[in-house]
Amino acid sequence: MESLNTIIDICMQKRLDRKSTLFALGGGVIGDLTGFAASIFARGVPYVQVPTTLLAVVDSAVGGKTGINHPLGKNMVGSFYQPHAVIVDASTLKTLDTRQIAAGIAEIIKYGLICDEEFFAWCEANIAGLVARDPTTLQYAMERSCQCKATVVAMDERESSGVRAILNLGHTFGHAIEAAMGYGTWLHGEAVAAGMVMAAEMSRRLGYIDDTTVRRIEAVLCAAALPVRPPPSMQVETFLTYMATDKKVERGVLRLVLLERIGKAIVTANYDRQTLLDTIQYFRQALPRTAGKLREASCALTPERFRKGWFIKVMLIGAILDKENRERGARMLTYQSSGHPSRFQPTNARQQPCA
Ligand SMILES: NC(=O)c1ccc[n+]([C@@H]2O[C@H](COP(=O)([O-])OP(=O)(O)OC[C@H]3O[C@@H](n4cnc5c(N)ncnc54)[C@H](O)[C@@H]3O)[C@@H](O)[C@H]2O)c1
Ligand SMILES: [Zn+2]
Incomplete structure (x- = not known):
């Protein structure tokens, strides 16, 4: 204020x-x-x-x-x-720290999950380039993400039909984590990453997706060094308390964003409370499913461990190797709008419709 x-x-x-x-x-x-x-x-x-x-x-x-x-x-x-225009100069991202980049990657992966299966597969294949801030890889991910978001927003600009709510995949669980841990302790994108795995597990329990799909989601988030588990200290009751204040609560019923498959999210109140409780409880005990020692180390990464610094050494080496690449710089991306998100068009970028 x-x-x-x-x-x-x-x-x-x-x-x-x-x-x-x-x-x-x-x-x-x-x-x-x-x-x-x-x-x-x-x-x-x-x-x-x-x-x-x-x-x-x-x-x-x-x-x-x-x-x-x-x-x-x-x-x-x-x-x-609506902004008159959005101007993106990727070279400004050079000074961001590793956690901030990873937090942005969580939202990029989200777009693949909610509306673009092909883009999700692209994220899986290019996750190392994203983490290393390879300019071409980052630029493509930014373009495609902006187009996905603009496409969804254009269908429901003022969140009246409910379509826009799919952008909230992982956010109901994620907001609970952010709030319970104290804003800023977990970055928004970190909490959303763990929240997306929780939403995926809930989708699996309801029979929408299989175990392999949940593993794929965990694996790509892990590869970006994002947390895929909520903080162990968070009780089921704490989740429920914060989730009850979610803006997707309608007449006392919480609608959740779940995955029907990779590339298709749904907003639904059609789930039983016991499945929700079991899902949250499961994450209080379970280790990440993704196989491999290194993977498990990354998966177990939490914002608290980040601060301890053991992981940062690894990422710094990556950053030095990539410095030259990054310094080649990325060209500017300009999005212009004449008042409505459906008119968002990259003025100097590849055209790639959202699936
Ligand atoms: N309007 C929406 O639709 C929407 C969607 C998602 C998130 N949000 C909001 O966005 C906020 C989170 O945004 P954020 O993650 O950008 O956080 P932020 O704006 O707090 O920025 C994160 C940190 O990075 C620093 N920073 C910014 N640019 C930098 C750069 N180029 N190099 C180095 N440091 C830099 C900032 O000073 C800050 O300390 C939340 O408040 C959230 O509610 C809004
Ligand atoms: Zn978000």
Whole structure:
């Protein structure tokens, strides 16, 4: 709220008017805040998203949701307000730390899972390149993710028909983890990664997908050094308490985003409570299924262990080897919109429709 006031104060002091344009240069927090300020200043001025985190590029900068947190709830003050354009300069991602890159990769993998089986297979095949920030690989993933998000948003811009909710795969479990651990302890993308595995396991228990599919999902997340288990300290009751406040609760019934198959997510309340309880309970005991010692080490990675630094050494070597590659730089991607997400078109990127 204080940051919002600061932006509005500056707009007033600089005598900006309705023809002025605000630029959101930063991660998702800056993008959401600037977008909201633009939506209310002078009853709405244009704004341009210039995302500088991978998560913001592939997620928050596209779709037109803006907002700020209220002490009583995350994102509870906001608006739907489309940016005039989204400008992506992949070279800004060079300075992001490893955890932030991995958090963005979680959302990239999500797009494959919810709406594009071919893209998921591409992520599996190219996960090493993504982690190493290979410019060509990252650029392709960013383009395809933005197109997937724009396609879904165009079908349900204001979250009225329910289609947009598929973007929330892993988020109901993930938000519970983020909130229970204290915001910032687990990054959003890390919590979503563990949440997607929980949603996949629940989908398996309900007979939608098989065990092999759950293993594939775990394996690709593990390869990006993302957590695939919730924090061991989190009790079933804690999950249920936080999940009850999810925005997909309708008349007291929680709708979950589950997987019918890779490439197709569904939003459903058609599950029995016992399956939900069993799923959460299972994750309080189970080790990752993905085979292999190294894999298990990565899978067991938690944000807490990240801080201890044993993993960072491995990633640093990877980063040094890749430095030259990265310094070749990636060209700029520009997405322009004339007010509606369906009109989002890359102005200088390959055209690749969302499956
Ligand atoms: N509007 C939406 O549809 C939507 C979707 C997803 C997430 N979000 C919101 O986005 C936020 C998360 O976004 P985020 O992950 O970008 O977090 P963030 O904005 O907090 O950025 C993460 C950190 O990276 C730093 N940073 C930004 N760019 C950098 C760069 N190029 N190099 C080095 N450091 C850099 C930031 O200062 C910050 O410390 C959450 O508040 C979430 O609610 C919104
Ligand atoms: Zn998300």
